[in-house]
Amino acid sequence: MTDHLLTALRDLAEPAPATLAERVVDTWVRVPGPLGEVVAVAGARGVRLLRLTAHVGDVEAFLEGYRTRHARPVRPAARPPRGLVPALRGTGAGPELDLGDLTPFAREVLAVTARIPAGQTRPYGWVAREAGRPRAVRAVGTVLARNPVPLLVPCHRVVRGDGDLGEYLSGRADKVALLEREGVELERLAALAAAGTRLVGSDTTGVVCFPTCHHARRITDAHRHGFASLVRARAAGYRPCRACRPL
């Protein structure tokens, strides 16, 4: 009780933010994205939700649903959040994100996913391990299926361990389009997957990587070797790449 009072008083002592309204009113914008126009909703701390306009259908109904679900008003923004448009164009670090509504596990999964470089892919199991729950592979899929900010957190870069691309929020075709746009060689990956090759190593460095790893792509044909698993690669004397940390 006393603590609450003290906290409230301390908050009153803080200077009022320049735009008080922005602390309690979220804003929304329509901006172009790689799969067509998107609708983004942002609060004072960052982008909270992003959806393809085509996927949303009726934008007004979508916003009304947001208002109801979050019990807060949403008005049109004067301009897009800083960094949003460049991020959707594939340049820049991206806007601030507000993922405060998510569970700690979900935030960790998205944080890990956000670190996958453009043009590269990682398996669901890898995300699970990096998030500290190596066996929660299925749960990672659940989190990514509900990713509130696709494109900004690149869940399209997470694929199945067997080389199949797996599913995507708005369908596999969109996943394919996004990865191709980033320069992922899907045909080559499919060929590797068909051959049972999940990792590739260089016999000059003795390092084994995921096929899309920056280092793996520099291995020349004469020195490239494929492996079905990290266990096999290790048995052959290879060590896992420190950049892509294959599993």
Add this chain to the structure above:
DNA sequence: TTTACGGCTGACA
């Protein structure tokens, strides 16, 4: 508190 449900995975037929 319980239950059902997935953007998955590995094993086995």
Add this chain to the structure above:
DNA sequence: GTGTCAGCCGTAA
């Protein structure tokens, strides 16, 4: 090669 199944685990209802 490809189909099926049980196991796994965080969520939401």
